[in-house]
Amino acid sequence: MKIFLVGFMGCGKSTKAKQLANLLACPVIDIDAIIVEQQGMSIADYFAANGEAAFRKLENEVLKSFDYPETCVVATGGGLPCYFDNMQWMNENGVTVYLEMTPPQLVSRLHNREKRPLLKGMDDEQLLAFIINKLEERNQFYNQAKVTVNSFDLDPKDLLEEIKQTKA
Numbered sequence: 001m002k003i004f005l006v007g008f009m010g011c012g013k014s015t016k017a018k019q020l021a022n023l024l025a026c027p028v029i030d031i032d033a034i035i036v037e038q039q040g041m042s043i044a045d046y047f048a049a050n051g052e053a054a055f056r057k058l059e060n061e062v063l064k065s066f067d068y069p070e071t072c073v074v075a076t077g078g079g080l081p082c083y084f085d086n087m088q089w090m091n092e093n094g095v096t097v098y099l100e101m102t103p104p105q106l107v108s109r110l111h112n113r114e115k116r117p118l119l120k121g122m123d124d125e126q127l128l129a130f131i132i133n134k135l136e137e138r139n140q141f142y143n144q145a146k147v148t149v150n151s152f153d154l155d156p157k158d159l160l161e162e163i164k165q166t167k168a
Contacts, residue, residue: 001071002094006142009078010109011099012151017075019156026071034062047117056083081141095163098142099151103131
């Protein structure tokens with residue numbers, strides 16, 4: 001089973017991917033980490049050098065060309081489901097899980113904003129407004145996931161149980 005974790009930045013995709021993979025004794029595939037390794041630069045640096053459109057195209061190529069093991073947990077970037085036919089492709093190739101959080105929960109988790117190209121220089125109030133706006137745009141994609149859970153303080157065993165019930 002391939003599990004694709006989707007959701008807004010800061011919702012815990014990378015952390016939950018590691019926890020789920022540990023429970024399933026399978027590899028974690030982190031799309032952003034693959035891009036960083038392939039490009040030899042951070043996501044922020046890639047964004048700055050090439051722009052968002054080029055990043056989204058690269059992200060799409062990595063998602064669809066990676067040779068996934070039969071069982072794995074995939075952490076996606078927050079915007080990945082919202083471009084091209086990425087969400088449809090993930091639904092056709094695995095179980096998609098939307099790690100949902102409320103905007104205030106996300107603000108409470110997004111401390112190191114300088115590493116995130118879309119959040120640089122924002123204070124909490126600006127960040128909250130940005131998240132609310134972005135979630136309005138992105139929820140149409142995130143809500144296509146086969147499983148939706150509030151990931152704030154989510155136990156990985158409970159998450160795995162949700163996924164298994166949906167798959168059954």
